[in-house]
Amino acid sequence: MITGSIVALVTPMHADGSVDWSALARLMDLHLEAGTAAIGAVGTTGESSTLDAAEHCEVIKFCVKHSGGRIPIVAGTGSNSTREAVYFTKAAAGAGADACLLVTPYYNRPTQRGLYEHFRTIAEAVDIPQILYNVPGRTAVDLANDTVARLAELDNIVGIKDATGDVARGKALIKRCGDVIGIYSGDDATAMELMLAGGNGNISVTANVAPSLMSQLCALALAGEREQAEAINRCLLPLNQALFLEPNPIPVKWALCQRGLIGEGIRLPLTALDEQYQSEVLKALETAGV
Structure with a gap:
């Protein structure tokens, strides 16, 4: 089981x-040095919704190849089409991904029965470890704890x-x-x-x-070291909030660009961070010491 900080990596x-493959390699190397436990490729933050099918699979292949087994790759392969999710999950397994992350089917608003059958079908179709992903604020569907247990x-x-x-629900x-x-x-603030x-x-x-601060925070929290974890969490709190001033991944890509780690590219319908929020993101980066 993967434990610790798993970065939902930008693309x-x-x-x-166009995808900047050199920058992607640099980001992965940065996370290897920072103690990140695993790379989450082509999830929401990785703009899975704006990549075409060929690019989606190519990014996963690239991450697997560049990692060379040094860090687990968790590939985002979810879709609101069960057939498409099976296709992406098979492609990720074929590329050598260590696990897949499957978001609930957005927009369709399936029943709990439909959600169960969707995930069961994928699990039975592809022999690779699979992680469910529940984010009702983006998908308009909520995977109930009862369904998760099944x-x-x-x-x-x-x-x-x-x-x-919802921490109580998570507990x-x-x-x-x-x-x-x-x-x-899947919520940095909690x-x-x-x-x-x-x-x-x-x-x-x-x-x-x-990456280093989040890796440290996760290690301390997993060890039950509340006081030390809270000290780091206080530093990260303004950043956790600032990175959602506009829909993810708009603020985080802008922040990485300001740090010189990636270029300014982002795909429509996403746009660059609005000027009114830029100073707040910069202040949050400063507060966190990054």
Whole structure:
């Protein structure tokens, strides 16, 4: 089981929107040096919604090849089409990814029965560890804890990224099936509390710009060192908030660009961070010491 800080990695792009492969390699190397536990490729933060199918698979292949086994690669392969999710999951398994992250089917608004059948179908179709991803604020569908518990009985469903920000709900999930699957936070602002309560790590946006601090925070929280974890969490709190002043990944890509780590590329319908928010993001970076 992967534990600790799992970065939801951005997909760097040139000004014309094409993937910047050199910058992607540099970012991965940065995370290897910073102690990040795993790379999450082509998730929400990686602009999976704006990459075409060929690019989606190519980014996963690139990350697997560049990692060379030095760090696990968790490939985003979810879709609101079950067939497409199976296709991407098979492609990721074929590329050598270590696990897949599967978001709930957005826009369709399936029932709990539909959600169960969607994830069961993918799990039975592809022999690779799979992590469920619940983010109702973006998908307009909520994967109930009851459904998660049923899905946890399937052998290759090994975890869930809970991005609800509801710590009490996360604690209930840990109590119910935390001995069977990994429970990961998908909400930087509440990740520390979930890990202190028995969660297994944080699939993090903030780790893009503060990888060492997030790695340290996760290690301390997983060890139950509340006082030391809280000290780091206080430094990161303004950054956790600033990186969502506009929809992710707009602020985090802008912040990485300001640090000279990637270019300014981002794909429509996403646009560059509005000028009114830029000073706040810069101040948050300064507060965190990054």
